[in-house]
Amino acid sequence: xxxxKYNDIKNIFIDSIDNDNxxxxxxxxxxxxxxxxxxxxxxxxxxLFGRPGTGKSMILNRLYHNLKNIREIHYFDAPILxxxxxxxxxxxxxxxxxxxxxxxxxxDGLLKYVQNLKGRREITFLLDECQLYSExxxxxxxxxxxxxxxxxxxxxHKTENEDIIAKEHFKTRIWEIVELRNASIEDLEIxxxxxxxxxxxxxVANMFTPKHINFIHHFTKGNFRExxxxxxxxxxxxxxxxxxxxxxxxxxxxxxxxxxxxxxKIGYIND
Amino acid sequence: xxxxxxxxxxxxxxKTKSFMIIAFMVTIxxxxxxxxxxxxxxxxxxxxxxxxxxxxxxVRVVDEKNISILTPPSSTPLPPTPTKEPKKDxxxxxxxxxxxxxxxxxxxxxxxxIKHIVQHKKRxxxxxxxxxxKKPKLKKDIKPKIEVHKxxxxxxxIKKINFKITTNNYMNIxxxxxxxxxxxxxxxxxxxxxxxAGNYKESEIWALKANNLDKNSEESWLLFAKSKNALGKxxxxxxxxxxxxxxxxxxxxxxxxxxxxxxxx
Numbered sequence: 001x002x003x004x005k006y007n008d009i010k011n012i013f014i015d016s017i018d019n020d021n022x023x024x025x026x027x028x029x030x031x032x033x034x035x036x037x038x039x040x041x042x043x044x045x046x047x048l049f050g051r052p053g054t055g056k057s058m059i060l061n062r063l064y065h066n067l068k069n070i071r072e073i074h075y076f077d078a079p080i081l082x083x084x085x086x087x088x089x090x091x092x093x094x095x096x097x098x099x100x101x102x103x104x105x106x107x108d109g110l111l112k113y114v115q116n117l118k119g120r121r122e123i124t125f126l127l128d129e130c131q132l133y134s135e136x137x138x139x140x141x142x143x144x145x146x147x148x149x150x151x152x153x154x155x156x157h158k159t160e161n162e163d164i165i166a167k168e169h170f171k172t173r174i175w176e177i178v179e180l181r182n183a184s185i186e187d188l189e190i191x192x193x194x195x196x197x198x199x200x201x202x203x204v205a206n207m208f209t210p211k212h213i214n215f216i217h218h219f220t221k222g223n224f225r226e227x228x229x230x231x232x233x234x235x236x237x238x239x240x241x242x243x244x245x246x247x248x249x250x251x252x253x254x255x256x257x258x259x260x261x262x263x264x265k266i267g268y269i270n271d
Numbered sequence: 272x273x274x275x276x277x278x279x280x281x282x283x284x285x286k287t288k289s290f291m292i293i294a295f296m297v298t299i300x301x302x303x304x305x306x307x308x309x310x311x312x313x314x315x316x317x318x319x320x321x322x323x324x325x326x327x328x329x330v331r332v333v334d335e336k337n338i339s340i341l342t343p344p345s346s347t348p349l350p351p352t353p354t355k356e357p358k359k360d361x362x363x364x365x366x367x368x369x370x371x372x373x374x375x376x377x378x379x380x381x382x383x384x385i386k387h388i389v390q391h392k393k394r395x396x397x398x399x400x401x402x403x404x405k406k407p408k409l410k411k412d413i414k415p416k417i418e419v420h421k422x423x424x425x426x427x428x429i430k431k432i433n434f435k436i437t438t439n440n441y442m443n444i445x446x447x448x449x450x451x452x453x454x455x456x457x458x459x460x461x462x463x464x465x466x467x468a469g470n471y472k473e474s475e476i477w478a479l480k481a482n483n484l485d486k487n488s489e490e491s492w493l494l495f496a497k498s499k500n501a502l503g504k505x506x507x508x509x510x511x512x513x514x515x516x517x518x519x520x521x522x523x524x525x526x527x528x529x530x531x532x533x534x535x536x
Contacts, residue, residue, distance in 0.1 A: 233273070240275040261282045265273070271285040 004242040005201075010235035012199050013228040017057045017077070019065040023194045025187045031178055032059055035153070038176040039067070039124060044145035048155040050180030053225030056155040059180070060126050063153070073124040079132040086137060090144070094123055107140055117149045130154040182222035189213045191224065192231065207254045215259055219268040234262045455484035455491070462494050471501040489519070493527055500531050 012021075022028075038046045048056050057077065064075040074093040080086040087105040092098060094114065099105065117123075130138070144150045158179075183191060192213065196205035220226035237258050241248050249255070263269040442464070449457040462477030475498035482491035492515050499508035509531055516524040 236273050237275055237278070240273055244275075257282065260285065261275075261278050264281050264285055265278055269285060271281040271288070 002243065004239045005204075006235045006239035006242050008199070009196070009201055009204055010232050010239060012195055012201075013231040013235070015225055015228045017061040019062055021195075022058055022062050023191050023198070025183065025190055025194075027181070027183065027187050028055055028059065031055075031180055032062060034176075034178050035059060035063060036067075038178070039063075039071075039151065039153070041176070042148070043176055044148065044151065045142070046151070046153045046176045046178070048153060048178050048180065049158055050155075051158050051182065051223070053223040054180040054182055055224050056157075056180055057128050058224075060128055060153065060155055064126055067124075071124060072121060073126065075126040075128075077128050079127070079129040081132060081134075083134070083137050083140070086133075087140070090125070090150075093125070094150075111143060111147070114144060114147045114149050118147060121149060122151065123149060124151045124153065127152060127154045129157070131157050183217075183224065183227075184222060185210075185213055185217045188217050188220075188222050188227060191227065192216075207252065209253055212254050212259060215263075219263055219266075230262060230266060233265050234258060237261055237265070453484060455481045455488060458484065459488065459491055459494070462491070462498075466494060466498060466501075471498045474498045475502065489521055489523060493523060496527065496531070505531060 035046065035048065048060065050056050060075065061077070064073055067073050076089065080089055084104050087107055087110055088099050091105045091110055091113070094117070127133075127141075133141070141152055141154075145152050189208070189210070192208055193205045196202070216227060216230055220230055234254075238249065241258070260269065264271050442461070445457060445461050445464075448454070449461065458477050458481035462474045462481055464474075465471070465477060466474035475495060478491050478495035478498055481488055482495060485491065492511070496508040496512045496515075499505075499511070509528060512524050512528045512531070515521065516528060
């Protein structure tokens with residue numbers, strides 16, 4: 001079986017937070033800049049806040065890769081739910097020492113160790129998916145940030161109910177909040193075009209008309225994760241036709257039928 | 272790889288469903304448009320009803336003002352069926368018969384007969400007038416000729432009698448018909464016939480009868496007022512017409528008011 005170009009195209013839209021896949025949009029650039037500026041302020045905690053799929057992890061990842069050579073920064077991309085493991089990871093990151101599995105980090109000891117670094121070091125921790133951390137662990141994070149040696153950038157999912165709760169929980173501790181939102185139609189168009197052009201698929205990028213972008217935005221609401229899922233499925237179907245019945249893909253624009261089939265496949269349209 | 276064939280079936284199902292929805296929506300919109308049109312038509316109808324109501328209230332206003340259209344005037348007892356038709360009026364009444372034209376075909380036929388008789392009568396009169404004896408004749412001879420002339424005249428009178436009978440029959444038929452059905456239109460026709468015949472007292476009575484049965488009949492209002500005016504009750508006639516005009520804004524009523532005011536009627 002011959003390989004279709006659409007196989008490569010669909011893989012562009014696999015949901016990943018790789019720095020290579022980061023697409024600079026007016027909206028994300030602004031948010032990124034705000035976040036980077038906040039790190040230079042004497043703040044204890046910074047909250048990156050937004051609905052799932054708005055690009056929180058992507059920004060956090062980009063921030064880590066851009067600053068890892070400039071400042072002391074550590075990125076916990078997956079939540080560490082065990083308190084023991086979390087404190088161990090923090091200590092290992094700061095001290096660069098490997099702690100044996102049969103030993104554990106005492107929080108008071110860690111606090112004193114961090115306080116001793118005051119004035120000498122400034123360490124930044126990027127914590128993703130913080131909504132999964134326990135209340136007790138969040139309290140320990142706050143105490144560590146109070147030393148002003150360790151700074152935390154935390155991301156929180158914003159859901160219908162968590163919206164106010166999250167803000168209430170951190171309102172006395174967070175000094176800077178950066179809220180991420182879904183992309184507008186214009187942002188979404190730039191996002192799709194840039195994604196394809198970055199990988200050299202200019203002719204495929206030209207297949208998208210404003211009508212198609214509107215169609216995709218209507219269902220995905222500008223959510224990047226949903227858009228990636230939509231485009232992955234779309235090019236998956238294209239791949240099938242390209243291999244089995246290529247005569248059906250003669251047009252220079254995207255097929256409305258395939259767009260609708262994608263929406264049916266994902267469940268946006270009930271057949 | 273994705274099962275595209277299954278997906279295509281689902282897509283066809285979705286398109287069919289979409290088409291059905293669009294067809295349904297078009298039907299609904301079409302029905303709404305038609306419904307709107309129908310309602311508008313209905314509204315026009317209701318306007319007519321309102322017009323009717325206005326006439327009814329006009330009647331009420333007239334009633335409040337004690338205008339005699341609703342109550343029989345003291346001078347005209349209600350409703351005495353005339354026992355005798357004035358004989359002199361019979362021939363004069365003949366032209367009023369065409370009023371009945373639209374009522375039934377039988378009367379149409381009668382009308383033709385009457386016309387034929389009148390024409391025959393005219394022809395006879397002309398012949399009599401034109402008659403000139405060619406030779407001088409003795410008194411004895413002349414007499415029989417004069418008799419012939421008389422005979423012709425007698426024949427002419429006979430025609431008149433026949434004519435009378437026909438008209439009487441018509442009025443009687445109309446009255447019988449009215450007594451049977453109490454149709455305001457019949458009463459109005461009788462009133463018209465009397466009015467044209469110059470019997471304004473009777474036309475007033477019959478117009479009142481027609482109006483009592485159908486308050487919305489403009490003709491009955493106008494004819495009643497005209498009869499009043501003809502009987503010399505100009506002020507009363509104007510009062511009725513003005514009250515009627517104020518409520519209905521009838522152009523005919525206005526015209527009649529102007530005519531009565533300017534004494535052109």
